[in-house]
Amino acid sequence: MLDLEVVPERSLGNEQWEFALGMPLAQAISILQKHCRIIKNVQVLYSEQTPLSHDLILNLTQDGIKLLFDATNQRLKGQVIEVYDLSKVKLKYCGVHFNSQAIAPTIEQIDQSFGATHPGVYNAAEQLFHLNFRGLSFSFQLDSWNEAPKYEPNFAMGLASLQIPHGAMVKRMHIYTGNNLQETRAPTMPSACFLGNIFAESVDVLRDDAGPLGLKLRLLTAGCGPGVVADAKVRSLERNIYFGDSCQDVLGALGSPHKVFYKSEDKMKIHSPSPHKQVPSKCNDYFFNYFTLGVDILFDSATHLVKKFVLHTNYPGHYNFNIYHRCDFRIPLVIKKDGADSQTEDCMVTTYSKWDHIQELLGHPMEKPVVLHRYRNMLLHLHRQNIILNVMQNNYIASVTLYGAHRTTSQARPQPSSSSH
Secondary structure (H helix, E strand, O other): OEEEEEEOOOEEEOOOOEEEOOOEHHHHHHHHHHOOOOOOOEEEEOOOOOOOOOOEEEEEOOOOEEEEEOOOOOEEEEEEEEEOOHHHEEEEEOOEEEEOOOOOOEHHHHHHHHOOOOOOEEEOOOOEEEEEEOOEEEEEEOOOOOOOOEEEEEOOOOEEEEEOOOOOEEEEEEEOOOOOOOOOOOOOOOHHHOOOOEEEEEEEEEEEOOEEEEEEEEEEEOOOOOOEEOOOOOEEEEEEEEOOOEHHHHHHHHOOOOEEEEOOOOOOHHHOOOOOOOOOOOOOOEEEEEOOOOEEEEEOOOOOEEEEEEEEOOOOOOOOOOOOOOOOEEEEEEEEEOOOOOEEEEEEEEOOOEHHHHHHHHOOOOOOOEEEEEOEEEEEEEEOOOEEEEEOOOOEEEEEEEEOOOOOOOOOOOOOOOOOO
């Protein structure tokens, strides 16, 4: 049985690990994998067809704990940590147990451990009485009581206090940020979760009329160096990476990658227009994998210059799920309208765009989609404007590949046109 410390508005954990509010999904899963001999029978719950409409949940069934992650930013959200079966776990506050095999989590015990708070709230539909502290909420089951709860006016406070029977037991507990469970919001990522890594707050694709030029990354770091101070520890900074940048340019801007991957083969080579596509190269192109940014950068093996970017959305159900953090990208596309007065119109593709909507804006792909067989069929759409969209069966984008014309190191860095975002 897990023995865990409750820290309101912050975390649930022990001396070895903790689930902290605002923690990235990948870090929580890493904790579960590392302690798989102790924490067993974990369920991953999500909506396959509408993954953005429901929380992504890690359900620790053996321990009676649920971790609720925001479907958009994939971090532990406001109503985050739920203990729904207190009989399966030991809980303490400030080092003193209030729930264990020897200590029942009665309302008297909660009052003794946490002190006075505002009057509780009764939800008649759920038959639950909610007792709220800042960043912490306890729910008591009322269906076994012989009579409905009674309210007694407290004229000094202008509120009503709820009188409940002695010995009422906690049914579930929530840890969250803010004053109450209904208005809680996702906190910023704690500095303790950075672990020496950089994270991408957003990624904008720079382009001109011909196509993509590179990436503008807004980064978050808890380390030293220049940047705008968001608080005492976490810093924000911007970096631009362009097609044709050297390895040194990228290392100087983003630091060392988490992994360097050398391509053994190019399965898309056969779809290339080059007449020499079947001729094997003497050396292999290689990727810089930045997992916490959700970005891969491909370098040409001969010139060692950037030739492609790959942006990952990290949707559950995809075979790459949880390898990369979600890349929150925005890609401006230029749409040419036919007619007597030829005009262009801008549209934006994001991490959360669906393929049918993109197709309505752009028209049909240049070529028929290529089917990739990986656990489930994936459709890879080659489209105008130098992008490749890897589309999942649920119509959401799994990844985007950007490619552009090479430039030599003697050329000046490209400048986005006025249509860039």
